[in-house]
Amino acid sequence: MNRLSQIFGAAIVIAIAVVFIVQFRPNTGPVQSAASTCVVEVRGSCISSVEFNASRNLLAMRTVDENRLRAMGYRRLTAEGLYERWLLNEDAKRLGISVSDDELTAELVAGRVRVSLPADKIRQVGYALNLREDLIRYLDVRNRQTKKFDSKQYERQIRNITKMSPTDFREYQRKELIAARMRDFVRARVRVGENEAFEQFSREKSTRSLSYVRFDRRFYSDLIVDTSEKAIQAWADANKEELDKTWEGRKAQYLPECRVARDLAVEVRPDEAEQGPEAGKAAAKARIEQAVQRLKKGESFADVARSASDDPSAVRGGELGCVTRGRLSKPVEDKLFEMKAGEVSDLIETEEGFHVIKLEQIAKDAEAERIGRLEAARDLYVAHESERLAAEAAKQVLAAAAGGKSLEDALAAYMAQLTPAKSATGAASTAAKPADKAAKQDGAKDKGADAKKDGPAEPGEARAPYTIATHPNRPTVEASLPFNVSGSPISDAKDSTEPARIAFQLDKPGDLPKDVVALENGYAVIQLKEKTSASQEQWDKDREFYTSAMRAAKQNDALVGYMRRLKSTIGSEVKYDQNLLKEPKPAEDGSGAPELPLEDEGE
Secondary structure (H helix, E strand, O other), X not given: OXXXXXXXXXXXXXXXXXXXXXHHOOOOOXXXXXXXXXXXXXXXXXXXXXXXXXXXXHHOOOOOOHHHHHHHOHHHHHHHHHHHHHHHHHHHHHHOXXXXXXXXXXXXXXXXXEOOOOHHHHHHHHHHOOOOOOOEXXXXXXXXXXXXXXXXXXXXXXXXXXXXXXXXXXXXXXXXXXXXXXXXXXXXXXXOOHHHHHHHHHHHHOEEEEEEEEEEHHHHHHHHOOOOHHHHHHHHHHOHHHHHHHHHHHHHHOOOEEEEEEEEEEEOOHHHHOOOHHHHHHHHHHHHHHHHHHHHOOOOHHHHHHHHOOOHHHHHOOEEEEEOOOOOOHHHXXXXXXXXXXXXXXXXXXXXXXXXXXXXXXXXXXXXXXXXXXXHHHHHHHHHHHHHHHHHHHHHHHHHHHOOOOHHHHHHHHHHOOOOOEOOOOOEOOOOOOOHHHHHOOOOOOOOOOOOOOOOOOOOOOOOOOOOOOOOOOOOEEEOOOEOOOOOOOOOEOOOOHHHHHHOOOOOOOOOOOOOEEEOOEEEEEEEEEEEOOOHHHHHHHHHHHHHHHHHHHHHHHHHHHHHHHHHHOOOOEEEOHHHHOOOOOOOXXXXXXXXXXOOOOO
């Protein structure tokens, strides 16, 4: 009986093996009959839409949000991945790297299938698609009762997900497996020595922190630059060539007619908006109505705008310059161009809040040109002068700190000698010269009789005009958070890593560099505040993890570089079918499900 059982069992095993071999034998099975086009053509080779559709459905298996995939541009990512797969397969021929039938069968029986992504997107996009760096998807190819490979389950999976025949899918996966081996080949050549890893670890784990002072051009243009017509004209006379060139580019904005206007704008504040749209608008309306009452009592429009307007023009008394159509929001513009010179409008409601405007003059032809040239001169002059003042201030404070003063004392001495400029009308500026004590204190408040408390005004309350001590961009001593050599301690530095690089060249706390740091809106003086170095204890604890992470990063860089070389040598003649790469429009109901039914993956 035992002998018969053994013979019978052996016969069953042989029968299963015969079925398995037939199923997986190369060049067998039904031919894919669906019409196919070339999604990518490279040097006469065609990557078919059949493989493209199979790849994009395998990529999307773990991402059911079609809108997210669309935003990711995953059709193009799929095509670019297949292009890089072609390059890797071509280079594999040169290197003699191939995949045997038995090796391919072993992968498919295990339910392991490969996909391709562009090398420079593998880490970022792969993470978003729930793909590891090996780019393997797992198919459920086992019988759910016996837990063993089931050829019918396998075929059902590949047809459902890829719409390919078993034969076509096998050859498709052969190319993917060769590409995967090429990626492994490139990565395997990367080595990371312990000394190299520790050096990088030390650079990244060592930190610095800075004390620094920003000298912002906006502070100088608002309060310090003399914007009287006399000063502007003097600059224009000395820089006629530059002004003429700028005016040529601007004159269409003024001619044949422009309107000189001032604006008093009150916007819905974030804290007001949190109470709901209606409550936010009501609070903004209350504030501007209070400002209107001041106008009715005889205060000048410029003074009210200077203290109550939320618009950047507030520092200039609400001056908008001489404007033409297309420069203001439509409700404000429509009202402005139906007014007469000297009129003040009623409340104008916009999406952001409310406006009251004053039309001071309707300028035409020669008068419009005179005003336009003066405004162009003013803009150029203020830009040059605020740049000069910010640079000189930074260098003056740096020199004082290098001479032995603390950064705080060097700044206080500079701020104490600042004198606010006169306004363009010749009236004294509302900015008062601060006392030494006020200049030293971050956030110091103006002590004048008209000073108001800092922070948002209550509904209907006039905000105090900016002074040297209360301007939001005034120079103050700030402190950075700890950062490493690749950090960005000053967010608006022109080169965000420049302050970090400079800081790591300083030897001890209190040291200063030889020069100032350029910012997007001015300059900064930096001083090393604290210095910490990576410890041996940290390294001993994190050595294995850090070395592995560094190796993975270098392997990724090596693969990206390798693909760049292949593209420049054997794959430069590439053409994509742009129609197939267009992302489908979102469904009208906002839903977006993958186009093909996807089965659950196995372990």
